[in-house]
Amino acid sequence: MTAELQPPELSHGGMNAEARAAHSLTYWQLVRRRFARNSYAMSGLAGCILVILTAVFAGFIAPYAPQASDRSLLYTPPQWVKFHEPGEGFQRPFVYGFSESMDPNTFEITFEPDPEMKSVIRFFVQGSEWTFLGMTFETHLFGTDSGARVHLLGTDNLGRDVFSRVIWGTRISLLMGFLVMAAALLIGTVVGVTAGFFGGLYDLVIQRVVEFFKAFPDLPLYLALTALLPRRADPIMVFIMFACILVLLRWADLSREIRGKVISMRSLEYVRAAEAVGASNGRILFRHIVPNTSSHLIVWATFQLPEVILLESFLSFLGVGIQQPMISWGVMLNQILDFQSFSAAPWMMSPVGMIILSVLAFNAFGDGLRDAMDPYSNA
Amino acid sequence: MREGNTSKAPLLDVRDVSVDFRTVGGTVRAVRGNSFSVGKGETLALVGESGSGKSVTARAIMRMLAENAEVGGGTKVLFRGRDLMELPETEMQRIRGDRITMIFQEPLTSLNPIYRVGDQVAEIILSHRKVSKAGAKREVIRLLKEVRVPEPEARFSQYPHQLSGGQRQRVMIAMALANEPDLLIADEPTTALDVTIQAEILKLLKDLQSRHGMAIILITHDLGVVRMTSDRVCVMRYGEILEDGTTADVFSNPQHPYTKHLLESEPSGVPDPLPEDTSEVIRGTSMRTVFRIKHGSFLNRRSMDLVAVNDISLKVRAGETLGIVGESGSGKSTLGMSLIRLQQPTAGAIEFRGNRIEGLSKRQMRPLRTDLQVVFQDPFSSLNPRMIVRQILGEGLVVNNIGGSGRERERMIRDALVEVQMDPEVMDRFPNEFSGGQRQRIAIARAIILRPRFILLDEPTSALDLSIQAQIIDLLRELRRRHDLSYLFISHDLKVVKALCHNVIVMQHGNVVEQGPTGKVLQNPETEYTRRLVDAALNPDMA
Numbered sequence: 001m002t003a004e005l006q007p008p009e010l011s012h013g014g015m016n017a018e019a020r021a022a023h024s025l026t027y028w029q030l031v032r033r034r035f036a037r038n039s040y041a042m043s044g045l046a047g048c049i050l051v052i053l054t055a056v057f058a059g060f061i062a063p064y065a066p067q068a069s070d071r072s073l074l075y076t077p078p079q080w081v082k083f084h085e086p087g088e089g090f091q092r093p094f095v096y097g098f099s100e101s102m103d104p105n106t107f108e109i110t111f112e113p114d115p116e117m118k119s120v121i122r123f124f125v126q127g128s129e130w131t132f133l134g135m136t137f138e139t140h141l142f143g144t145d146s147g148a149r150v151h152l153l154g155t156d157n158l159g160r161d162v163f164s165r166v167i168w169g170t171r172i173s174l175l176m177g178f179l180v181m182a183a184a185l186l187i188g189t190v191v192g193v194t195a196g197f198f199g200g201l202y203d204l205v206i207q208r209v210v211e212f213f214k215a216f217p218d219l220p221l222y223l224a225l226t227a228l229l230p231r232r233a234d235p236i237m238v239f240i241m242f243a244c245i246l247v248l249l250r251w252a253d254l255s256r257e258i259r260g261k262v263i264s265m266r267s268l269e270y271v272r273a274a275e276a277v278g279a280s281n282g283r284i285l286f287r288h289i290v291p292n293t294s295s296h297l298i299v300w301a302t303f304q305l306p307e308v309i310l311l312e313s314f315l316s317f318l319g320v321g322i323q324q325p326m327i328s329w330g331v332m333l334n335q336i337l338d339f340q341s342f343s344a345a346p347w348m349m350s351p352v353g354m355i356i357l358s359v360l361a362f363n364a365f366g367d368g369l370r371d372a373m374d375p376y377s378n379a
Numbered sequence: 380m381r382e383g384n385t386s387k388a389p390l391l392d393v394r395d396v397s398v399d400f401r402t403v404g405g406t407v408r409a410v411r412g413n414s415f416s417v418g419k420g421e422t423l424a425l426v427g428e429s430g431s432g433k434s435v436t437a438r439a440i441m442r443m444l445a446e447n448a449e450v451g452g453g454t455k456v457l458f459r460g461r462d463l464m465e466l467p468e469t470e471m472q473r474i475r476g477d478r479i480t481m482i483f484q485e486p487l488t489s490l491n492p493i494y495r496v497g498d499q500v501a502e503i504i505l506s507h508r509k510v511s512k513a514g515a516k517r518e519v520i521r522l523l524k525e526v527r528v529p530e531p532e533a534r535f536s537q538y539p540h541q542l543s544g545g546q547r548q549r550v551m552i553a554m555a556l557a558n559e560p561d562l563l564i565a566d567e568p569t570t571a572l573d574v575t576i577q578a579e580i581l582k583l584l585k586d587l588q589s590r591h592g593m594a595i596i597l598i599t600h601d602l603g604v605v606r607m608t609s610d611r612v613c614v615m616r617y618g619e620i621l622e623d624g625t626t627a628d629v630f631s632n633p634q635h636p637y638t639k640h641l642l643e644s645e646p647s648g649v650p651d652p653l654p655e656d657t658s659e660v661i662r663g664t665s666m667r668t669v670f671r672i673k674h675g676s677f678l679n680r681r682s683m684d685l686v687a688v689n690d691i692s693l694k695v696r697a698g699e700t701l702g703i704v705g706e707s708g709s710g711k712s713t714l715g716m717s718l719i720r721l722q723q724p725t726a727g728a729i730e731f732r733g734n735r736i737e738g739l740s741k742r743q744m745r746p747l748r749t750d751l752q753v754v755f756q757d758p759f760s761s762l763n764p765r766m767i768v769r770q771i772l773g774e775g776l777v778v779n780n781i782g783g784s785g786r787e788r789e790r791m792i793r794d795a796l797v798e799v800q801m802d803p804e805v806m807d808r809f810p811n812e813f814s815g816g817q818r819q820r821i822a823i824a825r826a827i828i829l830r831p832r833f834i835l836l837d838e839p840t841s842a843l844d845l846s847i848q849a850q851i852i853d854l855l856r857e858l859r860r861r862h863d864l865s866y867l868f869i870s871h872d873l874k875v876v877k878a879l880c881h882n883v884i885v886m887q888h889g890n891v892v893e894q895g896p897t898g899k900v901l902q903n904p905e906t907e908y909t910r911r912l913v914d915a916a917l918n919p920d921m922a
Binding site for chain 2: 273
């Protein structure tokens with residue numbers, strides 16, 4: 001009868017020092033705190049937010065429309081933003097325009113900054129129209145007061161602003177990443193969870209299908225895509241087909257991982273306890289098993305996104321991915337496929353910077369998330 | 380021996396040791412300014428429940444704490460007069476494994492699975508002494524012989540998975556003894572082992588100590604172990620030493636109320652008398668459960684039948700508690716799970732209140748689930764970590780359509796929590812906020828909220844600290860009385876069985892060795908196996 005005599009304070013939260021310290025912190029609160037302590041992960045998160053905002057508000061950030069070209073300014077180098085002018089002292093940020101000259105021997109065109117063609121940079125200027133959620137806006141983040149065009153990262157072979165195109169390209173690259181990741185996540189989870197839970201012949205068949213997909217040589221398949229599609233196919237169509245093929249080759253790994261987790265979870269005591277109170281298979285799946293795979297899924301997703309971005313830019317660079325006039329970072333790099341144009345206009349490499357930034361940011365974010373979700377971590 | 384130590388300076392003198400852990404939830408003060416000393420050849424027991432800071436204290440002495448630990452500034456650990464806290468790490472490495480050694484709780488994970496057992500022991504010798512490889516091997520075989528590992532020459536080249544749990548713990552002890560240490564720290568050395576093997580290991584430690592004259596710090600939550608082995612004892616709670624004295628004094632005349640509480644919490648009492656003419660609730664006849672284990676290569680597929688339950692018949696009457704005891708792997712849990720159809724029996728008949736249930740499908744079983752409930756062994760994996768207590772308890776009500784409105788269900792959940800002596804306000808908390816005993820109470824509440832007639836208790840107390848074990852046993856006994864429940868109680872601990880069960884079945888390798896009324900079986904065990912179990916649990920000094 002000692003139990004009745006036991007004061008409730010002693011049995012309530014008292015026996016275990018750790019239990020008292022962890023008091024009323026839920027799993028997600030704990031994850032959030034651990035994540036916030038990790039400065040590398042936090043800078044990754046900041047980078048991710050920056051990239052996503054860039055994609056969403058591309059129209060506002062980019063000074064020009066992606067296809068707007070200026071035939072008089074082909075292959076101009078980047079213009080440096082200056083604050084100091086000789087003889088005039090410090091002033092508002094401004095850029096110099098270029099005066100063009102041609103070498104009479106090599107016929108090479110060179111651009112020299114011309115102090116005569118000075119334009120001052122202004123913020124929130126009116127420019128070309130862009131639409132967001134069905135609304136039309138004309139305000140851009142920056143531009144010049146005189147209306148002269150400013151090209152922070154130079155122009156390409158058609159005189160289009162590289163900076164604006166990089167910003168607009170974020171949209172397609174990121175959209176592709178999210179679409180492929182989300183679809184592969186959905187398929188992989190459904191297949192993996194059902195295979196792990198029901199087992200038997202169904203699992204046997206599914207596993208052979210998974211092996212078939214994993215055995216597929218992916219690069220030839222991507223290359224075959226261009227052959228498969230009609231010559232003048234709609235770019236949207238190509239985009240969707242391309243996404244489908246990426247998904248097709250990506251869900252298999254996840255389904256294997258999830259299947260393993262579900263098999264080990266199926267024999268856990270809380271799942272058997274649910275069975276013992278008479279819960280149906282559906283309830284056990286959706287209330288007990290799927291929620292407990294969520295941390296794995298989230299981490300998988302954050303690591304998958306940068307992989308898809310890299311793959312997309314690689315394939316588009318080869319010319320088998322996204323097709324013009326859609327622009328992604330890979331498509332932009334496709335313009336400097338030959339060494340000549342690369343040496344003549346190295347600034348057209350600038351999408352690489354965005355690729356590195358976004359891949360690093362998403363990886364750092366995913367890495368931090370994985371550490372924060374580790375149930376055995378006590379830091 | 381005790382008197383001899385008081386004159387000399389102690390071997391280990393720990394002064395004002397304190398350890399804090401920095402965690403996300405704030406700083407946890409795990410050990411708070413404790414002082415104690417161990418003399419040469421003496422055994423000191425650190426006793427307390429889980430989370431009381433015993434292991435952390437030991438690890439602080441060895442300077443083997445986790446990265447987020449912070450040792451307090453005033454901490455002094457004087458080992459033969461030298462302060463270990465001030466030694467450089469290289470110096471400390473020379474002391475660890477040589478002068479001070481440690482054995483851990485889990486023999487399954489403390490040996491490296493990819494190295495041969497003998498090489499692991501030899502490594503300890505070679506890294507501290509200048510001996511040849513052949514010399515080290517001879518030494519290892521001598522050590523294995525000393526810790527009574529059978530056939531030491533053959534065991535030398537075996538891998539850890541080829542050894543049983545008890546043998547692995549012996550190998551760990553051999554490693555700890557390899558360099559004739561002055562101090563051995565044993566951190567719950569027998570907790571993970573079967574009861575019968577526990578007694579043998581403790582006896583071995585005692586013998587080795589008297590032969591080598593080393594000091595032992597024994598960390599345990601088991602007062603039976605303390606009484607059997609230690610000279611002096613420190614009782615710990617919340618990181619503080621509450622009481623400190625010779626074992627005989629502390630046991631015969633405890634000063635601190637907590638020590639008294641611990642001493643009183645050995646499972647006690649007897650089951651309520653069972654009326655003569657009660658009806659039968661569940662009966663299993665000639666039950667047999669076989670696992671088919673597939674092995675071999677893809678082309679040369681072979682399978683082997685593992686008979687977990689071999690032709691066992693049992694029946695439980697209304698109000699009866701039937702105990703099933705045996706060592707791990709004897710098929711107790713499989714028998715229980717087969718009886719309530721959470722495991723598919725291979726053959727045999729099961730009758731629940733006169734109706735045959737062995738042939739029912741999963742769907743047909745569902746209406747019967749409210750009557751047949753189960754409480755599992757491990758309170759940490761039996762509650763879904765993503766659900767709050769309200770959802771965990773409410774699940775059975777929802778799926779069985781009990782209690783129409785949300786308010787009605789909430790009232791039932793509240794009542795169930797009160798019945799297991801928990802504050803109903805815990806309803807909106809997640810399981811990770813509770814200690815093992817509290818979680819087990821929640822698991823019991825999940826079973827009784829459905830008003831079952833029969834509950835399978837699968838080692839419900841063996842993962843808990845002793846003092847909490849006793850509370851859970853009292854709770855189970857009271858619930859049985861209040862709701863006229865029948866239990867099938869699975870356990871390896873005869874002390875608990877004695878306090879709770881009317882009848883008992885002793886199992887070994889899937890077979891019934893002995894069965895009958897608990898008192899009769901425990902007093903006059905007919906087989907050697909039962910006698911060993913009884914001795915290990917009830918008369919530890921004789922083992």
